[in-house]
Amino acid sequence: MILVSLVVLNIVYFVFRIASYGHAPITTIFEIMSLMSFGLVLTYLYIELKTKETDTGFFIMLTAGLLEIISFAFIEELKDIKPVLRTWILGIHVSAAIIGYSGIIMSGIYGFLYLRLYKKIKRNRVDSFFKKLPSLKLLSTLTRSSISFGFIFFTFTIVQGFIWLPKAIDNFSYLDPKLISSTIIWFLYLGGYIGILTKRFRINTLMRLALAGAVFSVLSMMFVNIFLKSFHNFY
Amino acid sequence: MNGSINHPFIFSIGVNHRSSPLVVRERLSVGDAELPAVLDRFKGILDECMILSTCNRTEIYCVADPARFDKELVKKTIIDFKNAGDVTKSEHFFEYATCGAANHLFKVATSIDSMIVGDVQIMHQLKESFRIAQHNKSTGKLLNMLCQKALHTGKRVRHETTLYEGAFSVSFASVELAMKIFGSLEDKTVMVIGAGETAELTAKNLIRKDVKKIIVTNRTRANAEAMLEGLNRDHRFESEIVDFDNFKSKIPETDIIISSTGAKDYILGYKDMKELISRRMDLPMLIIDIAIPRDIDPKIDKLDNVFLKNIDDLEDIVNSDYEKRMKIIPDVKEIINQELLEFLVWYYSIPFLPAIQHILKNSANGMAAKHRIIRLRENLAENISTVHRALIENEDSFTADEINSHNRLMEKLHEIQNDVLNHGEIIEN
Numbered sequence: 001m002i003l004v005s006l007v008v009l010n011i012v013y014f015v016f017r018i019a020s021y022g023h024a025p026i027t028t029i030f031e032i033m034s035l036m037s038f039g040l041v042l043t044y045l046y047i048e049l050k051t052k053e054t055d056t057g058f059f060i061m062l063t064a065g066l067l068e069i070i071s072f073a074f075i076e077e078l079k080d081i082k083p084v085l086r087t088w089i090l091g092i093h094v095s096a097a098i099i100g101y102s103g104i105i106m107s108g109i110y111g112f113l114y115l116r117l118y119k120k121i122k123r124n125r126v127d128s129f130f131k132k133l134p135s136l137k138l139l140s141t142l143t144r145s146s147i148s149f150g151f152i153f154f155t156f157t158i159v160q161g162f163i164w165l166p167k168a169i170d171n172f173s174y175l176d177p178k179l180i181s182s183t184i185i186w187f188l189y190l191g192g193y194i195g196i197l198t199k200r201f202r203i204n205t206l207m208r209l210a211l212a213g214a215v216f217s218v219l220s221m222m223f224v225n226i227f228l229k230s231f232h233n234f235y
Numbered sequence: 236m237n238g239s240i241n242h243p244f245i246f247s248i249g250v251n252h253r254s255s256p257l258v259v260r261e262r263l264s265v266g267d268a269e270l271p272a273v274l275d276r277f278k279g280i281l282d283e284c285m286i287l288s289t290c291n292r293t294e295i296y297c298v299a300d301p302a303r304f305d306k307e308l309v310k311k312t313i314i315d316f317k318n319a320g321d322v323t324k325s326e327h328f329f330e331y332a333t334c335g336a337a338n339h340l341f342k343v344a345t346s347i348d349s350m351i352v353g354d355v356q357i358m359h360q361l362k363e364s365f366r367i368a369q370h371n372k373s374t375g376k377l378l379n380m381l382c383q384k385a386l387h388t389g390k391r392v393r394h395e396t397t398l399y400e401g402a403f404s405v406s407f408a409s410v411e412l413a414m415k416i417f418g419s420l421e422d423k424t425v426m427v428i429g430a431g432e433t434a435e436l437t438a439k440n441l442i443r444k445d446v447k448k449i450i451v452t453n454r455t456r457a458n459a460e461a462m463l464e465g466l467n468r469d470h471r472f473e474s475e476i477v478d479f480d481n482f483k484s485k486i487p488e489t490d491i492i493i494s495s496t497g498a499k500d501y502i503l504g505y506k507d508m509k510e511l512i513s514r515r516m517d518l519p520m521l522i523i524d525i526a527i528p529r530d531i532d533p534k535i536d537k538l539d540n541v542f543l544k545n546i547d548d549l550e551d552i553v554n555s556d557y558e559k560r561m562k563i564i565p566d567v568k569e570i571i572n573q574e575l576l577e578f579l580v581w582y583y584s585i586p587f588l589p590a591i592q593h594i595l596k597n598s599a600n601g602m603a604a605k606h607r608i609i610r611l612r613e614n615l616a617e618n619i620s621t622v623h624r625a626l627i628e629n630e631d632s633f634t635a636d637e638i639n640s641h642n643r644l645m646e647k648l649h650e651i652q653n654d655v656l657n658h659g660e661i662i663e664n
Contacts, residue, residue, distance in 0.1 A: 121415060121542055124551045131400060135418030136519065202517050204539055 035094070037067035039102035047106070047145055055134045056142065059109055089164055097157040101217065103150020104189065108214020110143040111207040118204065140203055143210050144196050151193045158186050181220045188213060242586050243282060244301045245377060247336035248309050248328055249294030252350050255327035262319035263293040267367060273316050274373040280308060283375040285368035285382060287343065289360050291350055296340060298377045306330055337381055337578055341571045344385035345392045346399075353560045355399045358389045380581060388574040395570065398563045401556030406437040408552040409523045409544070413441060413491055416519050416542060420444040426489040427451045427466075428482060429496030430458050433525050437493050438466055448473040450489065452482040454496070483507060487514040492522045494530040505534040512538055523549070579619045580612070587615065 044060040047053075113133055120130045133139070161179075166172045173179075192209055195201045201209065250263055265273055265288040277284040283298035295309060307325065314323050331339045342348040346357050365382040368374045374382070393399050401411070417423055423446050427438050430453060438449065449472060453459035459476045467474045477485055483503070486492070496502060508531075512520065522543045524531040529545055536543035591608055 117415070121412060122536070124544070124548050124555075126401070126411075126552050126555050128397075130415070131397070133415075135414065136416050137418040199516070202539060203519075 032094075032098070033067050033070060034072075035098050036101065037064040039095075039098035040064040040067070040105060043099060043102040043106055043146070043149060046149070047142060050145070051138065051142065053134055053138055053142065055132060056110065056113065056139075058132070059113065060106060063105065063109060087168070089160075089168070093157060093160050093164065096153045096160065100150050100152075100154030100157055101221070103146045103148075103153060104185075104217050105214050107143050107146035107150060107210040108218075110139050110146055111210030111214070114139040114143060114207045115204070115211065118207075140207065143207060147189065147192055147196060147210060151189045154186055154189060158182065178221075178224045181224050185213075185217050185220065188216070242583075243298050243377065244304065244332055245336045245381060245582075246297050246299060246304065246306070246309075247294060247331040247339050248297075248306055249287075249292060250323075250327050251292035251294065251329065251348070253348075254329040255323075259319070259323050259327050260291060260293065262322055263313060263317050264288055264290065265293055265313075265317070267363065269316075270364070270367045271371045273313065274368060274371045276312050276316060277309070278373065280305070280312065283378040284373045285365055285378050287361055287364045289357065292343070294339075294343070296336065296378060296381065298375065301332075333582075334575070334579060337384075337582075338571070338575055340381060340385045341388050341575055344389040345567050345571060346389075347564055347567050347571075351403045352557075352564070353398050353401065354403055355393070358386065358393075361389070362386060377582070381578065384574055384578045388571055391570050391574070392567050396563050396566050398560055398567055401559065403556070404436075404553060405433055405525065405546065405549040406440045408549045408556075409437045409493070409521075410440045410444065411552070412542065412544065413521050414444070416521055417490065420446045420491075422447050423490040424448040424450065424488055425491045425493065426477075426482070426485060427462065428479075428492065428494040428502065428530065429453060429498075429526065430462060431495035431525065434493050434495035435462060435465065437523060437525070438462075441491065441493075442466060442472065446472055446491075448475070450475045450477055450482075450485050452477045452479050452485075454479045483511060486511045490518070490520060492520070492531075493525065494522065495525040496530050498526070498530055499528065501532045502530045503532060503535070505532045505538075508532070508535045508541070509538060512541060525549075576616075576619065580616050583615060583619055584612070587611065 040060060041064050044057065044064075048057065114136060117130065117133050117136055117139065119125075120127070121136070134142075161182075192201075192206075192213060195206065195209075250259055252260065265286060270286055270288070273286060274284055277295070277297065281297040281299050285296045287294045287296070293313070295313065297309070306328075310325055310328050314320050329339075339348070344358060344361050346352055346354050349357055361382070365374070365386070369379070413420060413423075420441060421444075425438060425441055425446050425448070427434055427449065442449070449463065449466060451459045451463045451466075451474070453462070456476065456478070463474055463476060475485075486503075486508075494502070517540060519540045519542065522531055522535065522541065524543060524545045527546065531543055531545075533543065533545070535541055590611065594608055594611070
């Protein structure tokens with residue numbers, strides 16, 4: 001109930017913020033981080049309501065909290081905002097991307113928790129961490145749900161991006177680093193998603209892939225954003 | 236005007252695993268059905284009475300006038316009722332009074348006095364014993380409050396600590412592992428290979444989690460039938476008996492195996508298992524090997540998603556939980572001390588009711604009366620704290636010390652009451 005209230009409050013805040021500033025909170029990497037944190041909580045809330053499982057909330061909130069703290073510490077208002085940032089289509093594009101990445105990050109967290117618990121059961125390590133976690137069965141279900149949830153939103157983002165971006169941006173290029181890295185990530189998750197549907201992966205392999213996929217996605221996006229020049233940066 | 240304090244005592248007398256050998260505890264054990272009859276026997280001797288009897292203890296909690304109380308008569312009554320005079324001596328009984336009796340019940344209720352610390356069962360047993368005593372009209376104001384406070388203390392320990400979490404035995408450890416792997420056992424099939432008490436107990440604990448099917452296999456079919464009969468009395472789940480020579484064919488459909496045969500060699504080897512497990516579509520499997528020597532090739536644990544646990548593994552889990560529970564005991568004692576102090580303030584306030592009424596009656600205004608009652612209560616709590624602290628520092632104090640402490644406190648309280656009644660004031664000490 002507290003979580004639902006906070007999410008509703010955050011949505012109201014975003015709506016007022018967009019209305020007063022005239023653009024979505026995606027103009028700096030720290031605004032995006034805050035949005036990402038919100039996306040994580042939103043995705044977690046969806047999964048909690050779907051599975052009635054609350055034991056993993058702590059780990060998700062910890063990640064969301066960290067993102068929010070970094071964002072809060074460094075956030076500053078941009079004076080010069082590009083016109084493209086003021087279009088609602090971009091708002092949808094970025095929101096879908098954020099939720100997609102949230103699903104991917106959550107699947108990584110659940111994959112990590114699954115692997116930790118698996119090891120603890122094998123080694124008879126019954127500590128408080130062991131006690132806090134839900135069952136292996138549930139963690140594997142949560143991982144699969146998060147990948148599917150994230151992949152659907154990610155697919156929407158990619159398709160919408162390919163249709164809309166060339167029209168909206170003057171210096172659009174298919175060789176843009178962010179476009180390439182996003183597409184690579186999408187293809188990786190397409191493979192993973194097909195693997196889940198056709199049950200091709202052994203469960204432990206799937207959990208390792210979920211963790212590796214999440215780490216790769218986050219690192220590649222950070223690398224592209226920080227070190228490479230892209231038309232895809234709007235700030 | 237002089238106020239006299241004639242306050243009934245709470246006593247606790249009984250046998251438990253600390254005070255007496257098993258044979259005495261067995262003979263003095265009182266079943267729920269016998270409780271009303273034995274409570275009736277105490278009706279002429281004691282003002283209030285409640286009996287808690289489990290496999291490890293038979294304890295009588297009672298209220299009586301200390302001047303008339305005969306502890307040997309209480310012991311004799313229960314010994315005679317159970318016809319256990321040939322094995323039971325007076326020294327087999329422990330004895331506590333007032334603070335000590337209350338403290339003991341709180342420790343029992345929270346299970347820190349149990350053989351298995353953290354065993355939640357004792358709470359249910361206390362609740363039931365209290366219910367029977369109440370129904371039998373054997374309890375009164377003091378025991379009702381004492382038992383309710385003890386149950387409340389148990390509840391607090393359950394909510395505020397992790398004392399009741401974790402495995403107490405090999406069979407509980409198996410269930411804990413199964414729940415951690417599968418989440419729910421509702422659609423799971425359990426296979427029991429061989430016989431043995433631990434195997435049967437483990438199977439029973441798993442059944443409580445509503446498994447779908449039980450498969451039993453034994454070299455002697457009659458033994459398998461007897462075990463299944465014992466496990467599935469109320470036909471709650473599907474069941475099947477499989478010939479021992481054929482049990483491997485059932486492994487692909489089994490989620491949990493409990494093995495406990497007297498075989499000298501492994502009955503399930505690595506190669507066989509690798510082939511069998513490949514037909515399970517990567518579903519996890521838990522194997523509990525309780526046999527000594529072991530039934531299952533330990534290499535099988537190397538297979539992905541197969542969790543093989545032998546008796547040493549399970550005991551490791553039980554011991555690590557045990558150590559954790561031991562670390563929680565100071566927190567539990569802290570809760571007991573808080574609740575005990577509250578109970579004692581209530582218990583020792585009862586004789587003060589005339590003083591409180593006197594203040595209310597003779598005070599000119601409500602505020603002044605309220606202020607004086609608060610000071611009276613503070614003084615009371617302070618004096619009880621002294622006795623309470625002495626009790627905590629010397630937990631094993633028996634009746635003589637207990638009664639002396641109680642008498643000292645009562646004298647002190649008597650003085651305070653007289654001050655109020657005679658002078659209308661509490662004289663600061």
